Amino acid sequence: MRTTRLIVHVPLALLALALVLCASATWAEAPAANFRTVSGAVTVERAGSSSVPVPGDPLLVGDILRTGPDGKAGVSFQDGTRIAVGPGSELKVQSYRFVPLEKDYDFDVYMQRGEAAYSSGRLARLAPEAVRFRTPQAAVGVRGTRFLIRAE
Amino acid sequence: MRTLFSILLLCLVLGACAPKTTVVLVPDDDGGVGRVVVKAGGAEQPLAAANESTQVTDKPAPPKVMSQQEIDRIFGSTVAAMPEPPKSFLLYFPTGSTEPEPASRPALDEAAADITRRAVSNVSVIGHSDSAGDPAANQKLSMARAEAVRRMLEARGVPASGVALSGHGANDPLVPTAPGVAEARNRRVEILVR
Structure with missing residues (x-):
């Protein structure tokens, strides 16, 4: 037996x-997203170590993206969502899941400071309630759209 | 002490020292305007018109339209870093076949041209079937369609190593149908370039 x-x-x-x-x-x-544009001082902190991204490099869940006074970067997520980050910014990808077959969606980005532009992709069309863009003061819920945000 | 007090007073007058968040809703690439909801301190402020904005220190302030000049001043250099929009190309297939319809050939050429034009891109090729037939066979067929399209892209100068393949069977229809329905619009491969 x-x-x-x-x-x-x-x-x-x-x-x-x-x-x-x-x-x-x-x-x-x-990866959740990939860099498309990088200029000036830009770093990615992953698991405690910091590196300088080039276009094409991945941006993963948990990564912290930082830009210097002259730095900016643009990233494209798997579902086509795009985020541009301006100078003097710090932004963390808290969560990202895009699995249409299982209807599993999550998008959570936290911007500690700085400026960003968000342009929605398929994820916000399929599951708008799953999208959050947060700062220390506010949380923005998205219904499929483009917006600009600054935290100072 | 007096200096500190003066600085504090100046801060209050200018309102510049309290941490604050500004959100501006702007038109999409196609000119359409969506909608966002700004939540803070238990309050919610929707924004639904072009260039409508709100500022948040503890709660969202009543919305105001921000001038284009002001938008460009604050966000101009950020917006310049925005990646170009993703693009999707659809190819259709006869029942059971991995050879695209002749009418889909131009889409294949356009996709290859778009991929080679972009300096850096990610390409996903996603195969689908309609709901007619056995689910396991449809899963296989959808993957075989994706593989066929990857080879056709390769023949047009797109390295196969940079193309991510997936097959969704009949689970992800463009046009939802009952099981067992032969629907031409669902027998497709999507090439997503971003």
Whole structure:
């Protein structure tokens, strides 16, 4: 009996492991967003270390994007949402999920300071209630649109 | 002490020291105006007209239209960093086939041209089927369509390594139908360039 159980459960455990590995592999392949424009001083802080992005580089959930007094950058998310970040800004991608097959959507960006322009993509069309753009003072809910925001 | 007091007074007069957030709703690329809701301190302020703006220190202030001059002054250099809009191209297929309809050829050429024109881009090729037939077969067919389109893009100078493939079967229809319906508009591949 015990032997039978083992035989049944080992493949299940392997399957589960394979699924976990697959899921993380898919995740690694699809960053939340990619840089399109970068000029002046721009850095990305990821897991405690800082790097200078070039166009094409990924921006991941948890990353903090910072621009200097002359810095600005534009990023394009998987669903086509675009954000431009102006000089002297700090912005963090808190959460991003765009999985239409599972109807799983989340977009949460926090701007500590600075200026940004937001232009909505497919995510805001499919699930407007899933989109939040926050600053220390306010939260902006989006109904498919373009807006500008400054936190000072 | 007196200096500190003077600075504080100046701050109050100018209202410049309290942290504040400014939100401005602006027209989209196509000129349409959407809608946002600014939430703070338990209050909500919708913005629904072009260049309508609100300022928030604790609660959103009543909305005002911001002049284009003021928008350009504050946000001009930020807006200049906005990436160009994404573009989507659709190719249609005969039932069960991975060869696009002849009428879809121009879309393929346009997509390839758009991808090569952009300095940096991400390309997704997403295959779909209609709901006629077996779901597992449709899943396979949708992926085979995506692979076929990737090869056609490659033949037009788009490196296959830069193209992300997926097949959604009949689960993501352009036109929702009952199960088992042959719908031409759902037998498609989308090339999304961003």
